[in-house]
Amino acid sequence: MPSISLNRIKSKKPLDLAFDLAVILICVIMFFVVAYPIYFIIIASISDPTFVSTGKVLFTPKGFSLFGYEQIFADSRVWIGYRNTLFYSFFGTFINLLLTLPAAYVLSRTEFRARRFLMFFFIFTMFFNGGLIPTYMLMRDLSLLDTPWVFIFNPLTVNVFNLIITRTFFENNIPHEMYEAAVMDGCSHFKFFSTIVLPLSKAVTAVIGLYYLVWHWNDFFTGLIYIRNYDLQPLQIVLRDILLSNQVFSEGAGSGGTGGGYAQRYADQVKYGVIIVSSLPVLILYPFIQKYFEKGVLIGSVKG
Amino acid sequence: MATVQDTKVKVEPKVKKQTVFNTLARDYQLWIMILPAIICVIIFNYVPMYGIQLAFREYDFTAGLTGGDFVGLKYFEQFMNSHLFWDLIRNTLLISITTIVVGFPAPIALALLVNQIKWKRGKRILQTTVYLPHFISIVVLVGLLNVMLSPNTGILGLLLAKLGVEGNLLASVNAFVPIYVLSDVWQHVGWNSIIYLAALAAVDPQLYDAAKIDGANKWQIIRNVEIPAIIPTIIILLILNMGSIISTGFEKIFLMQNSLNLPISEVIETYVYKTGIVSNQFSYAAAIGLFNTMINFTMLVIVNTIAKKVSRISLW
Amino acid sequence: MVKSIRFFIVSCFFLILVACSNDNEASNEPTETEDGRVVLTGLITKHPLTKELENMEWLAEVEEKAGVQIKWEEVSADWDQKKGAMLASGEIPDIIIGPNAITDADFAQFPGLFENLQPLIEEHGPNIQAMFDEQPITKDLSTQTNGEIYGLSKYQQFWPETATMQFINKQWLDNLGLDVPKNWDELFDVLMAFKEEDANGNGDPNDEIPMDFAPIGEGGFGYFHPTVLLGSTGMTITGGGGQGYILEDGQVKNFFVDERYKEFVSFLHKLYANGLINEEAFTQDYSQYQALARGEGDTAKIGFTFGWESTDRFGLNVSDQYVTFDPMKVSADSDSDVSWSYDYNELNYGVNFIQMSSQTGNKEAAMKFINELYDPEVSLQILFGSIGPNIEKTGDQSYKILPPQDEEMDPGTWKWTSTWADNGPMFISDELEVELPVDMQAVDEQQEPFNKAFENLDRENDVFPGMLLKYSQEDHNAMTLVNTDFMNIAISKFGEWITTGGIEEQWEGYKQQVEQMGLQSNIDIIQKYYDEYKGQ
Numbered sequence A: 001m002p003s004i005s006l007n008r009i010k011s012k013k014p015l016d017l018a019f020d021l022a023v024i025l026i027c028v029i030m031f032f033v034v035a036y037p038i039y040f041i042i043i044a045s046i047s048d049p050t051f052v053s054t055g056k057v058l059f060t061p062k063g064f065s066l067f068g069y070e071q072i073f074a075d076s077r078v079w080i081g082y083r084n085t086l087f088y089s090f091f092g093t094f095i096n097l098l099l100t101l102p103a104a105y106v107l108s109r110t111e112f113r114a115r116r117f118l119m120f121f122f123i124f125t126m127f128f129n130g131g132l133i134p135t136y137m138l139m140r141d142l143s144l145l146d147t148p149w150v151f152i153f154n155p156l157t158v159n160v161f162n163l164i165i166t167r168t169f170f171e172n173n174i175p176h177e178m179y180e181a182a183v184m185d186g187c188s189h190f191k192f193f194s195t196i197v198l199p200l201s202k203a204v205t206a207v208i209g210l211y212y213l214v215w216h217w218n219d220f221f222t223g224l225i226y227i228r229n230y231d232l233q234p235l236q237i238v239l240r241d242i243l244l245s246n247q248v249f250s251e252g253a254g255s256g257g258t259g260g261g262y263a264q265r266y267a268d269q270v271k272y273g274v275i276i277v278s279s280l281p282v283l284i285l286y287p288f289i290q291k292y293f294e295k296g297v298l299i300g301s302v303k304g
Numbered sequence B: 001m002a003t004v005q006d007t008k009v010k011v012e013p014k015v016k017k018q019t020v021f022n023t024l025a026r027d028y029q030l031w032i033m034i035l036p037a038i039i040c041v042i043i044f045n046y047v048p049m050y051g052i053q054l055a056f057r058e059y060d061f062t063a064g065l066t067g068g069d070f071v072g073l074k075y076f077e078q079f080m081n082s083h084l085f086w087d088l089i090r091n092t093l094l095i096s097i098t099t100i101v102v103g104f105p106a107p108i109a110l111a112l113l114v115n116q117i118k119w120k121r122g123k124r125i126l127q128t129t130v131y132l133p134h135f136i137s138i139v140v141l142v143g144l145l146n147v148m149l150s151p152n153t154g155i156l157g158l159l160l161a162k163l164g165v166e167g168n169l170l171a172s173v174n175a176f177v178p179i180y181v182l183s184d185v186w187q188h189v190g191w192n193s194i195i196y197l198a199a200l201a202a203v204d205p206q207l208y209d210a211a212k213i214d215g216a217n218k219w220q221i222i223r224n225v226e227i228p229a230i231i232p233t234i235i236i237l238l239i240l241n242m243g244s245i246i247s248t249g250f251e252k253i254f255l256m257q258n259s260l261n262l263p264i265s266e267v268i269e270t271y272v273y274k275t276g277i278v279s280n281q282f283s284y285a286a287a288i289g290l291f292n293t294m295i296n297f298t299m300l301v302i303v304n305t306i307a308k309k310v311s312r313i314s315l316w
Numbered sequence C: 001m002v003k004s005i006r007f008f009i010v011s012c013f014f015l016i017l018v019a020c021s022n023d024n025e026a027s028n029e030p031t032e033t034e035d036g037r038v039v040l041t042g043l044i045t046k047h048p049l050t051k052e053l054e055n056m057e058w059l060a061e062v063e064e065k066a067g068v069q070i071k072w073e074e075v076s077a078d079w080d081q082k083k084g085a086m087l088a089s090g091e092i093p094d095i096i097i098g099p100n101a102i103t104d105a106d107f108a109q110f111p112g113l114f115e116n117l118q119p120l121i122e123e124h125g126p127n128i129q130a131m132f133d134e135q136p137i138t139k140d141l142s143t144q145t146n147g148e149i150y151g152l153s154k155y156q157q158f159w160p161e162t163a164t165m166q167f168i169n170k171q172w173l174d175n176l177g178l179d180v181p182k183n184w185d186e187l188f189d190v191l192m193a194f195k196e197e198d199a200n201g202n203g204d205p206n207d208e209i210p211m212d213f214a215p216i217g218e219g220g221f222g223y224f225h226p227t228v229l230l231g232s233t234g235m236t237i238t239g240g241g242g243q244g245y246i247l248e249d250g251q252v253k254n255f256f257v258d259e260r261y262k263e264f265v266s267f268l269h270k271l272y273a274n275g276l277i278n279e280e281a282f283t284q285d286y287s288q289y290q291a292l293a294r295g296e297g298d299t300a301k302i303g304f305t306f307g308w309e310s311t312d313r314f315g316l317n318v319s320d321q322y323v324t325f326d327p328m329k330v331s332a333d334s335d336s337d338v339s340w341s342y343d344y345n346e347l348n349y350g351v352n353f354i355q356m357s358s359q360t361g362n363k364e365a366a367m368k369f370i371n372e373l374y375d376p377e378v379s380l381q382i383l384f385g386s387i388g389p390n391i392e393k394t395g396d397q398s399y400k401i402l403p404p405q406d407e408e409m410d411p412g413t414w415k416w417t418s419t420w421a422d423n424g425p426m427f428i429s430d431e432l433e434v435e436l437p438v439d440m441q442a443v444d445e446q447q448e449p450f451n452k453a454f455e456n457l458d459r460e461n462d463v464f465p466g467m468l469l470k471y472s473q474e475d476h477n478a479m480t481l482v483n484t485d486f487m488n489i490a491i492s493k494f495g496e497w498i499t500t501g502g503i504e505e506q507w508e509g510y511k512q513q514v515e516q517m518g519l520q521s522n523i524d525i526i527q528k529y530y531d532e533y534k535g536q
Helices: A002-010 A014-044 A049-053 A067-073 A077-108 A115-127 A132-141 A160-173 A176-184 A189-200 A202-218 A221-226 A235-245 A264-293 A297-303 B002-011 B028-056 B074-080 B085-103 B105-116 B120-135 B138-149 B155-162 B173-201 B205-213 B218-242 B250-256 B268-277 B282-311 C002-020 C057-066 C079-089 C104-109 C118-124 C126-134 C136-142 C170-176 C184-196 C226-233 C259-273 C286-293 C310-321 C344-348 C363-373 C376-384 C411-418 C438-446 C448-453 C473-500 C503-517 C519-535
Strands: C038-045 C068-075 C095-097 C151-155 C165-169 C209-211 C245-248 C251-254 C302-307 C322-324 C349-356 C391-393 C398-401 C433-435
Touching: A014 A264, A014 B105, A014 B120, A014 B138, A014 B173, A014 B218, A049 A264, A049 C286, A067 A235, A067 A264, A077 A115, A077 A160, A077 A189, A077 A202, A077 A235, A077 B028, A115 A160, A115 B028, A115 B282, A132 A221, A132 B028, A132 C079, A160 A202, A160 B173, A160 B218, A176 A189, A189 A202, A189 B028, A202 A235, A202 A264, A202 B120, A202 B173, A221 A235, A221 C079, A235 A264, A264 B120, A264 B138, A264 B173, B028 B074, B028 B282, B074 B282, B085 B105, B085 B173, B085 B268, B105 B120, B105 B173, B105 B218, B120 B173, B138 B155, B138 B173, B138 B250, B138 C286, B173 B218, B173 B250, B205 B218, B218 B282, B250 B268, B268 B282, B268 C473, C038 C363, C057 C068, C057 C363, C057 C376, C068 C363, C079 C104, C095 C363, C104 C473, C118 C126, C118 C363, C126 C136, C126 C151, C126 C363, C136 C151, C136 C349, C165 C170, C165 C310, C170 C184, C170 C310, C184 C209, C184 C259, C184 C302, C226 C259, C245 C519, C251 C519, C259 C473, C259 C503, C286 C302, C286 C310, C302 C310, C310 C322, C310 C438, C322 C448, C344 C349, C349 C363, C363 C376, C376 C391, C376 C411, C411 C438, C473 C503, C473 C519, C503 C519
Parallel strands: C038 C068, C038 C095, C209 C302, C398 C433
Antiparallel strands: C095 C349, C151 C349, C165 C302, C165 C322, C245 C251, C391 C398
């Protein structure tokens, strides 16, 4: 590899070389700008919060302690929360894609007469909604309250934003000739969609799959409003409770005049620790999805 | 809305005879594929919409959600007569427009940049790094801003002081919007660039080869091959962004508010929270919500119409 | 592949059907346990530290004694967001517990949702009746304007008269040969000395921060804010200031448009302009505020500040350097009485701690349970934890609060972990003799300077009776709207005037602007309710 890239550099036009240098420079600067705060969160999660708050922690951890993580993992609810969130995220995303991908395909077909009306029909819901109370009453009438289903079937099951993104992708990246050719071969929409469109659309599937998955992963509102049984609560609710139990006194003396900051000491450590505990699994996932964004990988795979 | 319909009719008069009904037999497969999504949206999005009328009624618990007295535009007037109304509109627009102006192009630039990197390992590391901040919760982000921008101890505060920016930025009315917007860009630029990366990944490699044979330099390749490939995505996202012209991130602004930046940081959503939600004034909250929706939706329709005329790309 | 698509679509419909028909599971619950106890549902807005209710020994005993078994839903966060939808849907648990978890405004907005407890108390509530008799104010706090009782108040006897105490670093004063300041002018000189000299003696004259206060919210003032200094001008604020409403000689006023407030803000500006107030006081968060006061090792960083109790505020390393001191006068020759923030009512009473749904199947049983909670001995356990691990019974009516089992834990955290603590309904009768934990004893000792300031206080006519006033829904909504606009101006001007000055030039215009927003109509409304209350 190194020798090849050396050859490449030699054979370059001077303008391109300058261009490459600029790219590298910007990337390096950007890397540090983005990476430093992340690094800071990591060292803050294992440092004494008093040092963090007073600006003594800059590049290395100070007053090392794992108290924050101990607090988080000592709580048995965390594991139940993880299990629930995993289920809601993967099953929920599966249902989301199941509904979104075919619908987006249909909306991308220019010969489909109802397409413009249906686009409007979907987009309208992005803006107009009945508000929380009617939705809550609907969930109650459907007996979805306090069940895992409410995480999967809710007003965002078909996320119109994702639907539009997918439709746009289908419109612009599935050549029209392909369908005509397929029809010649007696291919139905079902078959064309599943054998041609989906394999060609791994990138967008990966993207909206990721969007849906991360949405489910971070969703605490559903649990907050619709769930009363703690055994069904997702990880985010559990972590929020842990976070709060260490931060509670921040509003002053609290109700009834408790002491100000008794539990405050390790609040920040827990705060930073929670970020790491809650997002690590989604972060690990990203590199697997990343491969679908490699240049030309998709077209190549179909043609090859 | 009328304009959209009109143009449609004018542009495609010939195909008028094809109606939804006489194409039903032909398109039944398509209908089957989209029906689950339609049903889902009807149940979960359209059914609760009767709640919108709450904006025009008194909330009356005993009479049911829609049984209260009809009061017309009372709550809209109440909002518009509020002493803070124009401040709220100004602050909200200032924040959201700045966010769009700065935050919208950033992920596009990032995607094009990342796409230039040939060292695969480095590319992946950079991509993953810029994607990380998206997962930081807002509470932590605001805490991070507080610690880092502290004029005496924070790394950014100290750095800025060296560059001649004196004083406590968190206390400054002028610095609020830049801090809000830049931290927003920092947090979401990587995440938002994913969609463009996916679009770039779909570019036919033959196009690159062809451009190289033509002797195009890198800048020309970006302009003539890559940007055209992501233009549809850009336009669609821009339209959608304009449809949130009067929306701001409630939680972040709420947490960033302090007594010194309040003249600039009070926006519609924080106001709704303070008046409507905390004290259960459902009708008032619903009216302000609907006011926002109307502005956003109008904006979307306008921009969509323009986009359609200019680029022939549109949402519907 | 076609098959699999069809399968997907069919399975999708199936899932929707399953989801929709997944009913009747929740509602078919038994109304009695096998041993004949009535099954009720309950919700509590507890403190996030508080352990699960099923592990509280005292609660199990109370439930058994009352012949009920309660299925608890424990809420420790975001109750405001949860509440609206829950109340509007009309499906609420039989019993809801929490400090003002359901407000007077909720009772007005959701008529018929909550049970009028008045008749039930007469029949099944002797303990509650006893509280009303011993502490008549608790009856006022519980009763709506129409005479009905939806939410019950509480009484706990131990809490001090103010939550906010002022602390000064005595060691610094001694190092510099200074006395504790007795008025604002002396305070200015002391703070100047803290700033100019190396008060903490670590060799660096620039690391001392003369004065600091807690971050100020946009909704008004609260505990640990500098507004307590308004007491120097003779006015008595409550709860640290809130939205500025005060009572003087039976007249409702608002200090945000008072000349004395102007004087106070001008003084703070003088301090700020001289670099005597922490530059970050307005922008720091609470954890930064707390961390800063803990100093570095044995070196303190803060000269003059506010807090609940010294070890809580300053940590164990430097807390013994600080003392509380008498509220100051404005100047050596001012002759007005000096006051302070009077928080006794807020700290010892409270409104709407427990309420019952009107849908409750067995109201008698629910009332018996509520009544048990107001038994003084049970109440003490609600506040401090179960007899045994948390409390020792030393005599018929005397008790000793035990130190935390975990030695590293402080008494406050121990209390909040073990039980409902201050979030619970309770009646701790004055007849109980209780030996308090060390932190409360320390509070009592440090309170002394402030108790002196309250000796001459006319609690009838000079203390704003905040929670005693029960507004109609209409008035409440009107006041909320005005207060939101008003606070937006008042709090931001407060910050602006202190940091950049300008109060002299802007004062008249500001007063006019606030008047336009309807401040006077709010004052009139409150005055009306206050007069009605006093007339009773």
